[in-house]
Amino acid sequence: MTKKIEAIIREEALDPVKDALHAIGIVGMNIFEIRGHGRQGGIPLSWRGTSYSMDLIPKIQLNIILSDNNVDKAIEAITKAAHTGKEGDGIIFVYPVEDVVRIRTGERGHAAIMYPDDIDTRSGKKK
Amino acid sequence: MLRKRKLRWLVTPVIAMVLMFTVNGIVAAQTAGPTTDDLATSTNIMWTLITGFLVFFMQAGFALVETGFTRSKNAAHTMMMNMMVFCIGALGYWLVGFAFQFGGVNFTFPALGKLAANSFAPGTLGDLTGHLDKWLIRFGQTGILGGDGFMLTRGVRDISGILAFFLFQMVFMDTAATIPTGAMAERLKFTGFVLMGFWVSMVVYPLVGGWVWGGGWLANLGRTAGLGNGAVDFAGSGVVHMIGGAVALAGALVIGPRIGRFNADGSPNAMPGHNIPMGVLGAIILFFGWFGFNPGSSLAFVGTGRNLAANAAVNTLLAGGAGGVAAMLYMWWFGPTKKPDPGLSVNGILAGLVAITSPCAFVNSVGAVAIGLIAGVIVCFAVFLLEKLHIDDPVGAVPVHFFNGIWGLISVGIFADGAASSAGWNGVDGPVTGLLFGGKTQIVAQLAEVASIFVVVGGLSFLFFKVLAALKLLRSEPEHELMGLDMPEMGAQGYSTVDVHMHGSALPRQSPRIGPASGR
Numbered sequence: 001m002t003k004k005i006e007a008i009i010r011e012e013a014l015d016p017v018k019d020a021l022h023a024i025g026i027v028g029m030n031i032f033e034i035r036g037h038g039r040q041g042g043i044p045l046s047w048r049g050t051s052y053s054m055d056l057i058p059k060i061q062l063n064i065i066l067s068d069n070n071v072d073k074a075i076e077a078i079t080k081a082a083h084t085g086k087e088g089d090g091i092i093f094v095y096p097v098e099d100v101v102r103i104r105t106g107e108r109g110h111a112a113i114m115y116p117d118d119i120d121t122r123s124g125k126k127k
Numbered sequence: 128m129l130r131k132r133k134l135r136w137l138v139t140p141v142i143a144m145v146l147m148f149t150v151n152g153i154v155a156a157q158t159a160g161p162t163t164d165d166l167a168t169s170t171n172i173m174w175t176l177i178t179g180f181l182v183f184f185m186q187a188g189f190a191l192v193e194t195g196f197t198r199s200k201n202a203a204h205t206m207m208m209n210m211m212v213f214c215i216g217a218l219g220y221w222l223v224g225f226a227f228q229f230g231g232v233n234f235t236f237p238a239l240g241k242l243a244a245n246s247f248a249p250g251t252l253g254d255l256t257g258h259l260d261k262w263l264i265r266f267g268q269t270g271i272l273g274g275d276g277f278m279l280t281r282g283v284r285d286i287s288g289i290l291a292f293f294l295f296q297m298v299f300m301d302t303a304a305t306i307p308t309g310a311m312a313e314r315l316k317f318t319g320f321v322l323m324g325f326w327v328s329m330v331v332y333p334l335v336g337g338w339v340w341g342g343g344w345l346a347n348l349g350r351t352a353g354l355g356n357g358a359v360d361f362a363g364s365g366v367v368h369m370i371g372g373a374v375a376l377a378g379a380l381v382i383g384p385r386i387g388r389f390n391a392d393g394s395p396n397a398m399p400g401h402n403i404p405m406g407v408l409g410a411i412i413l414f415f416g417w418f419g420f421n422p423g424s425s426l427a428f429v430g431t432g433r434n435l436a437a438n439a440a441v442n443t444l445l446a447g448g449a450g451g452v453a454a455m456l457y458m459w460w461f462g463p464t465k466k467p468d469p470g471l472s473v474n475g476i477l478a479g480l481v482a483i484t485s486p487c488a489f490v491n492s493v494g495a496v497a498i499g500l501i502a503g504v505i506v507c508f509a510v511f512l513l514e515k516l517h518i519d520d521p522v523g524a525v526p527v528h529f530f531n532g533i534w535g536l537i538s539v540g541i542f543a544d545g546a547a548s549s550a551g552w553n554g555v556d557g558p559v560t561g562l563l564f565g566g567k568t569q570i571v572a573q574l575a576e577v578a579s580i581f582v583v584v585g586g587l588s589f590l591f592f593k594v595l596a597a598l599k600l601l602r603s604e605p606e607h608e609l610m611g612l613d614m615p616e617m618g619a620q621g622y623s624t625v626d627v628h629m630h631g632s633a634l635p636r637q638s639p640r641i642g643p644a645s646g647r
Contacts, residue, residue, distance in 0.1 A: 045399075046464045048471055048523065049510055052397035 001068040002097040002113065005075070006061055008036065009090040013082040014060045020081035021064070025119030026074055032061040040087040059090065065097060067110060070119050167429040171251045172291045174436070178423025179295040185302055185416030186213050191409030192477075193309045194621075196400035196470065196522040200611025201313045202621025208308040208315070212324050216301040219328030223277055224300060225293055228333035230273025231262035232342045251427035252288030259289070269344040269351065273337050295423065296340075299367055300332050302420070306371030309524035310379040314386075314608045317616050319601040326591055327374060331584045336366045339576060348572045349555035355569030357553040358576040359543070361439065362424035364485035364535025365576045372529025373585040375520070381592035382602050384519030386609060395514050398521065403469050410473040414447050417480045421487045434548045439487035443480065446487075446499030450479020453503025462507075471507060474523040478506035478531040485535040486542055489549050489559045494542035502531045536577050540570025 009017055014031065021029065035056040042055030066074060075092060083089055102112040114120060161169070190209035194202050216224075233255055258281065263274035276283065276293075283289045304327040308320065338345040339360050349357035360366050389395055400406060421443040422436040454475020458468040479499035483490075486498060509526030513519075520526070538561075543549070545560035552559050560566030595601040602608075607615040614620060 044464065045397075046462065046466075046468065047397040047399040048474075049458070049462055049468070049507070050395050050397040050514065051463045052399075 002065060002100055002110065003068055003071050004095040004097050005064045005066065005071065005078075006093040006095070007064075007078050007082070007090065008034070008059050008061050008092070009078070009082040010084075010088060011058055011060050013084075013090070014062070016081040017062060017078050020077040021074065024073055024077050025117065025122050026064060026066060026070070026077075027115045027118050028113060029062055029064045031063070034059050034061050038088075038091065057088070065100060065113050067113070067120070073119070168251070168253045168288070170429055171427040171432065172253065172287050174428040174432075175252060175291045175295050175423060175426050178419035179291070179298050181416050181419025182295070182298040182302065182423065183213075183416075185298075185413050185420070186210070186305065188409045188411075188413030188416055189302075189305045189309070191405045191412065192473065193312055193409075193522050195402040195405030195407075195409060196309075197312050198398065198611070199401040199622055200613060202401070202613065203617045203619050204317070204612040204621070205308070205312050206621065207317070207617060208312070208320050209305055211321070212305045212308060213301050215321060215324035216304045216328040217297060219325045220297050220300050220333070221278060221293075222329065224328045224333040225279070225296060226276040226333075227263075227273050227329075228300075228337040229259050229292070229296065229341045230275035230277075231260065231265065231270045231337075232273070232340075233258060233260040234262060234265075234270065234342065251429070251432060252292055253286065255286070255288060258283065258286065269347055270337065270342055271344065272334060273341050273343075292426070295426070299363060299420070300328055300336070303332050303363075303367045303371035303374075304328055306368070306524050306528050307375040307378045309522040310375035310520045311382050312521050313612065314382060314603050315378075316600060316603045317612075319595050322595060322600065323374070323378070323591075326588070327371075331374065331587055332366075332370055335370060335580055335584050338579065339366050345572075345576050345579060346553045348575060349553050353568065354572035354575070355540075355566055356549070356555040356557070356559045356572070358572045359489070359539050359552060359559050359569065360485045360536065360576065361435075361488045361539075362421045362484045364481060364483075364532045365580055367532075368481045368484060368528040369532025369536065369577070369580045370584050372525055372527075372532050373580055374588045375524045376518075376529050377585050377588035378592050379518050379520050379525060381589065381596055384517060385521070386605060388519045389517050393517060400470070400521075406473055407469060410476050413477060414480065417443050417447065417484075421484055425488065431548050435488040438548070441492060442483055442487045442490060442495035445492055445495040446479040446483030446502070447476050448479070449496045449499025450482070450503040450506070451476035453500045454478065454507055455503075457504055457507045471510065471523075474506045474510070474527050475503040477527045478502040481528055481531040482535040482538060484532075486539045489539060489543040489546070489561075491544050491546075494538075494544065494563075498535070498538045498542060502534055505530055505534055532580075533577050536573045537570070540566075540573040543569060 007017070018029070035058050037055055037057055040057070042053035043057065045052055045054055064074060071094060078092060099108060100112040101108050186209065190206055193209055194205045197205055259275050261275040262270045262272065264271040275281070279293060304324055307323060307327070308315070337343045339358050340346070345358035347357055348354040385398065387396055388398060418440060422440040425432040425436040425439065427433070428436055451472055455467045455472040458471050459466060462468055479502045482498050482502035483495055486494070490498070506523065506526045509530040510523055513525060518525070539559065541561045541563055543559045543561035543564065543566065545558045545564045545566065547558060549559040550557060559569065561569055592601060603612055603616065
């Protein structure tokens with residue numbers, strides 16, 4: 001079963017999270033630059049003396065597609081790298097994925113998300 | 128080791144060179160070289176031209192400040208206004224503006240000669256006899272509208288003094304013309320803007336500017352009414368900045384605030400600019416250009432001119448610095464976020480520079496710092512005042528140029544220290560002296576200039592903009608304003624969102640196409 005992880009993290013957490021994921025062998029990912037908020041309040045700013053509140057705050061959404069059995073490892077790596085303890089650390093969503101197709105070769109399914117030296121190769125699983 | 132035989136070939140050329148130099152020397156001694164007067168005039172003309180080039184560069188400063196302080200969806204439009212205002216103004220001023228403003232400058236004091244930087248006719252730029260000596264409208268010695276020099280005709284082609292003077296005055300006019308574009312940015316129709324460019328360069332600026340600099344009635348208040356040295360405005364806090372600010376204020380009043388700027392209950396909404404680096408760079412470029420604006424207005428660099436110019440340069444530097452510090456500290460200590468604010472610090476620097484523009488040659492450095500500090504506070508107050516009055520000025524053009532143009536004119540009447548270098552200004556024997564140094568009537572002449580600009584430039588421009596509005600030429604359509612003026616008015620995006628994925632970018636292929644799953 002293939003899963004998609006959407007991790008919404010602070011902008012400055014991107015590099016540590018990327019490094020943590022590479023370290024455990026998660027190679028493919030993409031990011032969105034987004035704005036949003038959860039419970040945290042806005043940031044007070046002013047322009048020429050008029051105050052305003054920026055409540056949709058810039059964040060990064062990181063998308064990863066991976067097999068079921070790697071999801072927990074990935075979540076652990078992301079959480080450890082993105083955690084500061086302050087409000088605004090972010091949130092992670094997990095979704096099921098119906099199919100994956102690699103455009104260059106036409107591979108489908110699990111083969112499409114396998115790379116040399118990725119997390120499955122290292123743990124000895126092949127499929 | 129020199130071998131005489133090998134050097135024989137040198138003999139002929141050496142003799143030839145010796146003959147050449149001696150013969151040339153004899154001939155040169157018999158033809159006249161430049162006189163000291165020629166050299167002085169050349170120095171003055173060169174000074175005027177080069178400082179004029181610096182003032183031209185201020186257009187880049189205005190463009191950067193205005194575009195940086197407004198939204199990105201209007202960037203092409205704002206930049207276009209600031210670029211074209213120069214071109215439109217150049218044509219308008221060449222056609223009639225220069226003639227209206229300076230056509231009679233040589234009429235009032237034709238015989239003054241070289242120290243005429245202190246009087247009307249710029250005699251420091253050479254002998255201008257027979258030129259710029261006609262008024263279209265005048266009452267005795269009181270000139271209202273000049274009438275010579277239209278399209279720079281009548282043999283002016285080889286009079287470098289007048290050419291330099293025209294260039295210098297033209298870049299000053301364009302500084303005034305570009306001020307209103309800031310106050311009306313983000314909702315001004317381009318057609319309305321073009322007409323405004325001609326309005327400023329052909330009508331209001333030359334008319335009232337001639338009253339002060341063209342030997343007109345405001346400058347003559349010293350001779351005719353005993354008011355100090357008449358209206359004194361060294362580089363134009365009034366003529367350039369208050370006039371530009373008055374047009375800006377009239378325009379902002381008629382065009383109305385941007386959609387969404389004020390809520391129904393009157394509370395303001397911030398509309399942050401999109402590029403503070405642009406704004407700051409623009410402020411620095413303006414500061415640099417001001418070193419041409421103020422010192423260059425001596426129109427001379429020999430004798431008194433040099434003293435006026437050097438004093439003006441130092442005072443400009445000090446007042447600009449003081450204005451920036453004052454505005455920054457005001458926002459840091461009293462502003463809503465209690466942080467030093469980049470936008471208002473920019474305005475503070477410019478406010479100090481505007482305020483010192485009139486008095487720069489006539490005050491000492493203590494006066495310059497005082498004028499700058501007060502200007503920085505005035506600009507902050509003015510920003511908040513405009514907001515309370517629901518007048519929307521996206522970049523602070525009115526607080527900087529209108530309010531501090533007034534402060535600059537008034538400060539001449541207070542801080543001018545009566546130094547000898549200003550003796551003879553506007554044809555009055557004594558030096559320019561303000562209240563703090565015993566001069567009691569200068570301030571009245573200054574207030575006369577303030578009132579004239581407010582009533583005539585402000586009033587006429589208000590009517591002008593009302594006419595434009597009635598003809599639907601002033602404010603852009605609401606849908607255009609909301610989507611940004613770049614596409615509907617310019618047909619182009621200031622910041623392209625499509626350039627990276629338009630046609631013409633080929634997909635790189637590893638090998639020629641031989642099938643969908645090559646290699647596997």
